Amino acid sequence: MSALGALARLEAVAAGRAVPVATVRHCHLSERPLVIVPLRLAGEAVAPLAAMVGTDPERPRLLFVPQPRNRDLRFRFAAELAEVVLGRIEECRTAVEELPPAKDGTERVRYGEAPQIIVPNQAGVGFLRMLGRSTRFRRTDGPYPVDPAVPMLGRWLTWFADRYERPGAALLLAMTETLRLHWASGQSSLEDGNLAALLGWIDPPEGLTGPQAAALAEDPVASPPAGPATDPSFDNEVLAPAIAGYDEAADETGLSHAKERLRTVLSSQLVPTWELMWRAIGLLRALPEGANVAARHDRDRDSFTWYAETFEEGFPQARRDDAVNAARRLHDLERAQESYDAQRAFDDPLVMAEYRLTGEAFGGVVTECLPTRLDETGKKPKLRPWLRVRTGDPVRLEPGRAVCSAARPGLKGRIVEVAAGEVLVELTGGMGRKLTPEPGSVPEVGDRVCFTSLGTDSARGRPNFPEREQTPWTHGGPPAEYVPTDEDAQEAWS
């Protein structure tokens, strides 16, 4: 944990309520997020029990499996969930934004919206990932056919879960993680995984302190778990008899009674979390959006557009990444992490403060400025203004290190020397193309500035990866071509 993170937690303990650790919202929030609160049958890896879904807090839709051990009923549930998820995806494809054509002249478009799914916690993300995996290889013909929407749901859920791994992407959010990005509570990270307790710290009900509200959240009767795992007493005392009632129902009336009973008891478990989810969305919505959030949302929309457009011709995502794809993906994730870290710090002085504490950034006042200094050692003179910045931060950047300005990352520079409370920076870019800087591009004496090495490391251009067919001998050679078969849906251990 960073020093500031620890401090914020201590302050939260002292104050009895959560402390903000961000001044802006660092994730995109859709106008109509699709909230999914899933429940799983205890003891099964991915047997859906119920889910409360919808984009409107007033009109949740409860989907449930009356007998979760029955595979046909499970896939019926998947088809119902597919209707909701695919419906929302289609809605997002209605508005299209035209983009300037690509270099090779092909037209580019971007859907006006990207679907956003929000689940209560990380386990919820894991559940959607597993549900995607267990449905995307299902066949719609042959021995055990399923509704055509089921494998489509599987592919989309897998895509959402893959996208979740990407730092800065906001297509699938786990509410507890998102809240933790913006507030620090006075409890442990493990306890923060409980949505009700975390919200108790952030926004305690009238007359209660954060710890008191969090303590209430520990009672599974007053505040049922946010899933996908259910409360064991509920399982034994309420759910099991209700499912038995369904199994034993003798006729249509009996069945519909049993289903109604299940609906009521499952609803009692889901509604409290459903309400918490929308309360949390309200809290997040009240924060102003960070400056770079829109740019990251554009990447999400690009990804969505590309996947939706190529959906028809594609196969389900492979069960495992092959060597080349794994390396590529890791590379992409690392680049995304780097730019996400940098963007958050640029957007938010509270986040930047962490880097100033660790010496990767420094802030201060310009005490000396040579805005028109030229470097004439090369063939052509180059504009290289010097700035001397007085700072109280513990600077840990070595001479020669590339830095950029937090206020305007386009303004690049290089550390020349660091000495007792003063840093000399040579500006190298972002001042126009002439030998005198564009007006306003170079900070003046007395200006407050903040420079950081964040976001200056990224290698330019796309790196070379071999083609899949040219996977080298060190990595087992080229993998076999994928041919869909009926066995695809089987798990290795089943």
Added chain:
Amino acid sequence: MTFDPGAEAGRVVDAVLADLAAGHRGVVVDSPPGAGKSTLVVRAAAHLAGAGERLMIVAQTNEQVDDLIDRIATGHPELALGRLSAAGYAPSARVAAHPAVRIAQKAADLDEHSVVIATAAKWATLAEGSWPWAIVDEAYQMRSDMLLRLAGRFERALFVGDPGQLDPFSTVEVERWAGLSWDPLRSAVSVLLAHNPELPVHRLPVSWRLPASAAPVVSEAFYPFTGFRAGTAPGDRRLEFSARGMGTPHDRALDEAAATGWALLELPARHTVRTDSEAVRATAALAVRLLQRGGVAHSERGTAPVDAARIAVGAAHRDQVTALRAALGPAGAGVTVDTANRLQGREYDVTVVLHPLSGRRDATAFHLESGRLCVLASRHRHACVVVARAGIPELLDAHPSAEPVHLNVPVRFPDGWEANQAILAHLAEHRVRA
């Protein structure tokens, strides 16, 4: 039969060179700390280039590339040596001393050169070109995705590295590849051997750096199944001081280290922040005191003073390094202070180490990583002084490794927890209480 380290090491090197000629696609050489890895790389380069093969050498950092250039150009001036570098590269003094070495940014400019050397990152930018042979140095520190990117450039390769040092890492945490034989987060050698189990693996058997007092300790703790021995006998190396100690704990710790090769300066148990000011002061004071007392090192290389350039101070975190540098101040000018990551591959007479677990409340995977302690405990030719707060064994007992276990992931040896215990148990015999 007596153990002749020179002959033993020579036999392994000969076997490696013979394997290079035997038509294997790859040859792996594991090298414990200070076992002559760079010497082997230079010899193998000369051997292959001498046989008329064009050769590429892959190192991990610019520093390592420059080191190798210096060694090869000095030892084998007849080889046409080229260095591939990025656009802004300014040759270091070591490279500039060899005007025959050609520096270029494009591989095409080095077509005539029989040996071309560059960092892995530079090699990975090449989209074409092929060399019959490659030597990959520090191959255990290279991630397998890097190997994937540059494996198309060579037909056969010699991989050399130290399996006990720090594993490569990533800035993102991803579990989706755990258990895959081509997991991009694993080291290049582990992926190579997973797909090509028939490749010959050699081990250099002798550490020329570590003294007789350290080799068995490090070997047992960090290389439990692939042991090595010291190249020198117990009496071959001696460390003495020109000035006598004054009986302070610092002086007693230094005397203990000079006499036995190890010392633990133990501070009272306390939970502290990472930059524990007391421990930092003690560590810096030891280094300064070592300079003041004018250490003299006697070894098979002769007698030399232990000046600042022969001393290193090591720590786990960068903020600790900053604090240590500040605490050393002008009195410790010239002493190397760095993190374990950056001390990899370097050698000193005496090292002063701030124990990674000193003053901590928890033992995370980062702090338990055996490679980190291994690097810190195996940089010295004469003595290693460790500074730590009391209570680390109890801390370890309270934090057994609890990493998730994945199917098909090879179990890593040594276990960091156990290695830490082993080193502490040994240090306990050389304890001086502050």
